[in-house]
Amino acid sequence: MKYLYLFILLIIIQAASAQSKLLVIKASSTNVSINDGGYFSKDSWRLSPKVKPDIFTADRARRTKWVTFYTDIDSIRVKVKPGTKYNFIILLNGKESCYTQIVSAIMPQSKSKNTEETHDTIPFSLTSFNAIQVKAVINDTDTLNLHFDASSFDFRLTKAALLKKTKLLSNQADALSGKANPDYNHLNKVFKLQIGTLTFNNPDIFPTSVTAHDMDGRFGYNIFEGKQVEIDYDHSVMIVHSKLLKISKAYVKSKMEFIRSFGYIKGTFYINSKKYTGNFIMDTGSDQAIILDSTWVSQQNFSKSLKLIKLTVLRDPRGVKYETKTVLSPLFKIDNFQLTDIPTLILSGKNPLGFEINYLGNDLLKRFNIILDFKNDYLYLKPNSLMNLKYKGNS
Structure with missing residues (x-):
């Protein structure tokens, strides 16, 4: 009988050993293409042998999906479930091991019952450019103005702010003296970042060149994954709830869907007895009211009879002309709330995100107190004291 036990133990040990071995695929180029749940991005990933592991965060999804990495000579297909991760190795030129990890954008659920x-309360001020401005303190010393952008990700600081308003480049004396260009990929460690009563320990900080007007950077919705974020424009506070609230019946509830990790909801225009329904990202970082995707406008045969508010003509260095129109939309509904005479900007070229999607900017969203439920993916809206304020685009 003891031999039987030993045999079973040996099988278990061998199985555990086999599971601990990482799958290896080959590559002779550092460029890797990725298919993330049906969205293919050519040469979007670059192998970095020195980074261990090099983490790819899959687009946010509640459902199980497949993510495939394609090297120039090999591939690997991984099933990604919410809260999971998968490790493997890409062997570059037969000698350099690139330790790679694919992780779900949704964190594993905590098993702790305690x-x-x-x-947590985060006071904010609403700027003249409709930005939700928040005071952030880095490493207990550097104070910056960041804005909350529900269509963005992570903590991102402008290069100008990193150079002039923080000590995160103090390890680069030549850059500070103007003798060399700063290397924004080698910042000093951020061990603490505080906004309101909420503290983030060892957060990742990324440089950016794009942010709201007069801001030093921004923070995105994914830092609140699994929580509820209440935006109260009446009292100028954001409240981050770790447990689900008992929400007042004054709020209207709707499902929040995600595409490429961007949360969106449905909205409908009513123009001359016709309806035009589309998907809208909630862009609290934009000072516009509504921005329409040029492809969506074309496919919907969107009305061309609307009053023109503004026409902007831009020319690139080659002399190619680009026109952006802002028109007056008579009626727009979101969750059965009716909004009238909304300035609507129509993009003329390709969408910056690379796929068809429209936007609700903060000149519209600020008219509602909002609860964003990133635990169950619901949006709650309630009209507030700014509802009848004149739109910036109509000024």
């Missing part, structure tokens, strides 16, 4: 319930 997790403390928190309700």
Whole structure:
């Protein structure tokens, strides 16, 4: 009988050993293409042997999906479930091991039953450019103005702010003296970042060249994954709830869907007895009211009879002309709330995100107190004191 036990133990040990071995695929180029749940991006990933592991975060999805990495000579197909991760190796030129990890954008659920319930308050001010401006303190010393953007990700600081308003480049004396260009990929460690009563320990910080007007950077919705974010424009506070609220019936609830990790909801225009329904990202970083995708406008045969508010003509260095129109939309509905005479900007070229999607900017969204439920993916809206304020685009 003891030999039987030993035999079973040996099988278990061998199985565990086999599971611990990482799958290896080959590559002779550092460029890798990725298909993430049906969205293919050519040469979007670059192998970095020095980074261990090099983490690819799959687009946010509640459902199980497939993610495929394609090297120039090999491929690997991984099933990604919410809260999971998968490790493998890409062997570059037969000698350099690139340790790679694919992770779900949704964090694993905590198994602890004693997790403390928190309700952190973040005061903000609404700028003249409709930005939700928040004071952020880095490493207890550097104070910056960041804005919350529900269509963005992570903490991102402008290069100008990194250079002039923080000590994160103090390790680059030549850059600070103007003798060399700063290397924004080698910043000093951020061990603490505080916004309101909420503290983030060892957060990742990324440089950016794009942010809201007069801001030093921004923070995106994914830092609140699994929580509820209440935006109260009446009292100028954001409240981050770790446990689900009992939400007032004054709020209207709707499902929040995601495409390429961007949260969106449905909205409908009513023009001359016709309806035009589309998907709209909630872009709290934009000072516009509504921005329409040029492809969507064409496919919907969107009305061309609307009053023109503004026409902007831009020319690139080659002399190619680009026109952007802002028109007056008579009626737009979101969750059965009716909004009238909304300035609507129509993009003339390709969408910056690379896929068809429209936008609701903060000149519209600020008219509602909002609860974003990133635990169950719901949006709650309630009209607030800014509802009848004149739109910036109509000024």
